[in-house]
Amino acid sequence: MSVRFDERTLRGQMDSMIVEDRVKPEGRPGDDIAMTASVAAMSVTTVFTILVVLTSGPMSLSWFAFHPPLQVLAIGLFSYGILTLQPTNQPKTKAAGLTRHQLYMFLIGTPSILAGTWVVYHNKNINGRAHFASWHGFFGILTILWLVGQIFVGAGSVWFGGALFGGGMQAKSLWKYHRASGYLLYPSFLFVLHLGGAWSSFSTGNSSHFMRFVAYSMAPIITLIGVYSRARLSKMKFF
Numbered sequence: 041m042s043v044r045f046d047e048r049t050l051r052g053q054m055d056s057m058i059v060e061d062r063v064k065p066e067g068r069p070g071d072d073i074a075m076t077a078s079v080a081a082m083s084v085t086t087v088f089t090i091l092v093v094l095t096s097g098p099m100s101l102s103w104f105a106f107h108p109p110l111q112v113l114a115i116g117l118f119s120y121g122i123l124t125l126q127p128t129n130q131p132k133t134k135a136a137g138l139t140r141h142q143l144y145m146f147l148i149g150t151p152s153i154l155a156g157t158w159v160v161y162h163n164k165n166i167n168g169r170a171h172f173a174s175w176h177g178f179f180g181i182l183t184i185l186w187l188v189g190q191i192f193v194g195a196g197s198v199w200f201g202g203a204l205f206g207g208g209m210q211a212k213s214l215w216k217y218h219r220a221s222g223y224l225l226y227p228s229f230l231f232v233l234h235l236g237g238a239w240s241s242f243s244t245g246n247s248s249h250f251m252r253f254v255a256y257s258m259a260p261i262i263t264l265i266g267v268y269s270r271a272r273l274s275k276m277k278f279f
Contacts, residue, residue: 066127071270075123078266081259082116088247088255089237096246103163108236110156115229117149119263122226126270138198146191157184176235183228190225194218223271230260 089112098105121144128137157180164171172178193214196204202211237243237256244252 064130066129066133068127071127074266074269078119078123078263081262081266082119085233085255085259086112086116088251092243092247103159107156107160107163110152110159112233114149114153114156115233117144117152118226118229119267121145121149122222122267123270127272146195150187150191153184153187174240176232176240179228179235180232183225183232186225186228190218190221193221226267227264230264234260
């Protein structure tokens with residue numbers, strides 16, 4: 041009897057571990073559609089931007105030729121970096137989501153947008169042109185500075201157990217502010233994208249009004265709606 045009891049107990053514990061190890065569905069109705077729409081919209085913007093540069097004599101554009109593709113690529117990576125962290129509320133999915141989030145946002149997206157910012161700054165230097173003379177440039181540099189602070193808080197609250205901010209729950213408590221700030225910073229990047237893509241002299245001189253409207257007005261709106269519709273604001277617990 042004791043052997044049977046032990047076998048049953050062991051089998052029950054194993055079954056319990058298997059159930060606990062399973063990942064439960066986390067999405068709500070419409071989440072998959074929202075993600076597909078966001079990715080598709082940003083893909084349209086990215087492909088169109090690259091095509092405009094390639095068909096506008098990239099060799100004659102000097103360093104500027106790298107600016108639009110790098111910036112749009114970075115915003116696309118930021119979009120996916122946010123989407124892939126939504127919605128996660130189980131230990132396994134949260135850990136995997138955070139890894140993907142840091143890969144797309146920090147390791148690839150941030151170097152891309154910083155490189156794109158540097159090339160346009162350098163291009164203006166060598167051509168003796170004024171910096172931040174347009175709304176696109178002015179709001180662009182503000183979002184970059186905001187991004188630096190965003191990375192500082194985000195990385196500091198999770199890396200090395202959040203040691204930079206005291207570790208433990210003290211550091212973890214800052215994550216909700218990082219999250220809230222990110223949901224405000226993200227549309228700022230889309231707005232800067234709209235200003236540059238829809239209204240800059242380079243874009244207006246090398247693409248049709250209709251395609252600019254689709255790629256730099258409609259697509260960012262669709263992307264933003266898709267990202268925001270997947271957000272779980274209740275997870276931030278400010279009150």
